[in-house]
Amino acid sequence: MxxxxxxxxxxxxxxxxxxxxxxxxxxxxxxxxxxxxxxxxxxxxxxxxxxxxxxxxxxxxxxxxxxxxxxxxxxxxxxxxxxxxxxxxxxxxxxxxxxxxxxxxxxxxxxxxxxxxxxxxxxxxxDVLKAYIMQGKPLSVQKAQQVSMHVTGASSRPPNIVHQVNQLFIDVIEQVNLLVSSKQTILNAEVIGQINLKVQLSGDPDCIFGFNDKLFLDQHNDSQGHVKRKTNRDTLELDDIKFHQCVKLSHFSKDRTISFIPPDGDFTLMRYRVSERVVKPPFHVVPIIIEHSRTRFVVQVTVTSTFSAHFIATSVVIKIPIPTNSARLQSEVSVGSTKYEPTQHAIVWKVKNFPGGSSNQFRANVQLLASVVQGAPWSKPPVSMQFLVPMATSSGLEVLFMNVSESKLHYHADRFIRYVTRGGNYLIRYPDKVGVGEDRRTGTGGQVGYGGQAAGQFGIAAPKK
Structure with missing residues (x-):
C-alpha cells in the first residue's frame, strides 16, 4: 500500500x-x-x-x-x-x-x-488513537474497553446500567444534493442519510433494526419468521452503507439483519447514500431571465413543492445571484420576504412555511450600470436553495421495526421515530438562452418535473411510536 x-x-x-x-x-x-x-x-x-x-x-x-x-x-x-x-x-x-x-x-x-x-x-x-496513546498517563480499563469496541465491534456498555424509563429515540436525517442543468435536466442527484439513536435502555439489550430494504424484505417473508411487511411503500436499494462498530456484520452479510448491542447514549447507527435513480427532488425550481435592454432585465424564479400537501417545509431560503454591476433592483414575491446581500451579489428569498403541493414566484427588475456593461459577460452562478422538511424522507426510507430484548430484565422499551430532510448542495443553473421582449410571467404550476417528466411525489415516511 x-x-x-x-x-x-x-x-x-x-x-x-x-x-x-x-x-x-x-x-x-x-x-x-x-x-x-x-x-x-x-x-x-x-x-x-x-x-x-x-x-x-x-x-x-x-x-x-x-x-x-x-x-x-x-x-x-x-x-x-x-x-x-x-x-x-x-x-x-x-x-x-x-x-x-x-x-x-x-x-x-x-x-x-x-x-x-x-x-x-x-x-x-x-477518538481511538486518543484512547490509548497518551503522554505519560496509564490506560484505564474503560478506555481499553473503548479500544476493543472500535477494533473488534464488541459491546462497550458499562455493566449494570439502569434507567427508570427504557426508551429509544430514532432520528432519520437526510440531506438532498441536486444539480440541474440550464435545460432543466438533472445532472446529479443523491441523498446522504444517517440514522442516529439515543439509547436509554437498562442492562444489555439486543436490538434488531429493520427498514424497507429490498434485499431484506425479499429474504424475510411472513411464513419464514418474525418480520412482516408493514408498509405499502416501495422497497429501497441503498448504494452505500456504513455501520457503527456495534453492528454484527456477519449477521448482515448472511441475511441483511441489522442486529447490535447499542452503547448507552447518542451514536450514529448507520450512514447511507442513495443515487439519483430513486431520489425524488422535493422542490422543482425554474429560473428565467428576460432581457429588455442592454442595461435592464427581469429575473423570474418559480418554486414548486412536489411533496404531499400534508407536510410543510420550513426555513426555506433561495439565493438568486445577480450581476456584480447591478445598480438598482426591485423585487416582489408571492410569499415570504427578500433582501439583497451585496457581499454575495445575490437576492435572498426567505419563506418561513412552504406547504406541499404549492407554487410560489419571485420576480426582480434589475438595472445595470451603463458604464460597465461592456465588461466581461456575467457568469450566471446557479440558484441555490436550503430547506427543512420535517417528518419526510426524500429517498423513501421507512423504519419498519426496532425490536428490543433483554434476557434478564424483560422490560418493554418505548420507541420514538423522527424523520428530517434538509437541503444540501441544491443548485439550479440559469438557462443559456435569455428571453427578449415584454414582461411575462412564466411558471410550471408543479405539473412538469425535471427532464420533462411528471414531478413524482416526495417520499414521505409517517412517524411511528
Missing amino acids: ITAILFLNEKGEIVLVRNYRGDIRRSTAEAFRNAIIVKKETKQPIVQIQKSTFFYIRENNIYVVACANGNVNATVIFESLYKLVAAFKAYFGGVFDEDAIQKQYGLIYELMDEAFDFGYPQNIDP
Missing part, C-alpha cells in the same frame, strides 16, 4: 519522513519537490514521477504526501491522509503546521506507527 509518508514545508524542504518499507530515496522526494512545489502550479492531487505515485494534500503550510508503488486504491489513501491530519489536530489543540511537527515529532512517529501497519491503514480515528 503506502511505502512512505512525507511532510514538506511550503519551500519543499522535508520536515519529517516515515518510511514504512525502506524503498523511498531522498532523490524521490526531491523529484516531487521540483515537479509540484517549485513550479507553483495548480496540479492534480495524484502525480506519477519515475516509478512512484504521489498522493498529496495541503494543510496550512505543510504538504502531506503519501508515496506508493504499483496500483493502489487512491480513495483509501486520501481518506487516510485526511484522517491522519485530523488526528494530529486532535493532539495539537487544533493546530497542524511546521512548528507543531518540530515540537511533537516523537508523538507524530508514535501516532503514525499505530495508524499504519507496514503501510496499510489500521486505526486512524482520532
Whole structure:
C-alpha cells in the first residue's frame, strides 16, 4: 500500500519522513519537490514521477504526501491522509503546521506507527488513537474497553446500567444534493442519510433494526419468521452503507439483519447514500431571465413543492445571484420576504412555511450600470436553495421495526421515530438562452418535473411510536 509518508514545508524542504518499507530515496522526494512545489502550479492531487505515485494534500503550510508503488486504491489513501491530519489536530489543540511537527515529532512517529501497519491503514480515528496513546498517563480499563469496541465491534456498555424509563429515540436525517442543468435536466442527484439513536435502555439489550430494504424484505417473508411487511411503500436499494462498530456484520452479510448491542447514549447507527435513480427532488425550481435592454432585465424564479400537501417545509431560503454591476433592483414575491446581500451579489428569498403541493414566484427588475456593461459577460452562478422538511424522507426510507430484548430484565422499551430532510448542495443553473421582449410571467404550476417528466411525489415516511 503506502511505502512512505512525507511532510514538506511550503519551500519543499522535508520536515519529517516515515518510511514504512525502506524503498523511498531522498532523490524521490526531491523529484516531487521540483515537479509540484517549485513550479507553483495548480496540479492534480495524484502525480506519477519515475516509478512512484504521489498522493498529496495541503494543510496550512505543510504538504502531506503519501508515496506508493504499483496500483493502489487512491480513495483509501486520501481518506487516510485526511484522517491522519485530523488526528494530529486532535493532539495539537487544533493546530497542524511546521512548528507543531518540530515540537511533537516523537508523538507524530508514535501516532503514525499505530495508524499504519507496514503501510496499510489500521486505526486512524482520532477518538481511538486518543484512547490509548497518551503522554505519560496509564490506560484505564474503560478506555481499553473503548479500544476493543472500535477494533473488534464488541459491546462497550458499562455493566449494570439502569434507567427508570427504557426508551429509544430514532432520528432519520437526510440531506438532498441536486444539480440541474440550464435545460432543466438533472445532472446529479443523491441523498446522504444517517440514522442516529439515543439509547436509554437498562442492562444489555439486543436490538434488531429493520427498514424497507429490498434485499431484506425479499429474504424475510411472513411464513419464514418474525418480520412482516408493514408498509405499502416501495422497497429501497441503498448504494452505500456504513455501520457503527456495534453492528454484527456477519449477521448482515448472511441475511441483511441489522442486529447490535447499542452503547448507552447518542451514536450514529448507520450512514447511507442513495443515487439519483430513486431520489425524488422535493422542490422543482425554474429560473428565467428576460432581457429588455442592454442595461435592464427581469429575473423570474418559480418554486414548486412536489411533496404531499400534508407536510410543510420550513426555513426555506433561495439565493438568486445577480450581476456584480447591478445598480438598482426591485423585487416582489408571492410569499415570504427578500433582501439583497451585496457581499454575495445575490437576492435572498426567505419563506418561513412552504406547504406541499404549492407554487410560489419571485420576480426582480434589475438595472445595470451603463458604464460597465461592456465588461466581461456575467457568469450566471446557479440558484441555490436550503430547506427543512420535517417528518419526510426524500429517498423513501421507512423504519419498519426496532425490536428490543433483554434476557434478564424483560422490560418493554418505548420507541420514538423522527424523520428530517434538509437541503444540501441544491443548485439550479440559469438557462443559456435569455428571453427578449415584454414582461411575462412564466411558471410550471408543479405539473412538469425535471427532464420533462411528471414531478413524482416526495417520499414521505409517517412517524411511528
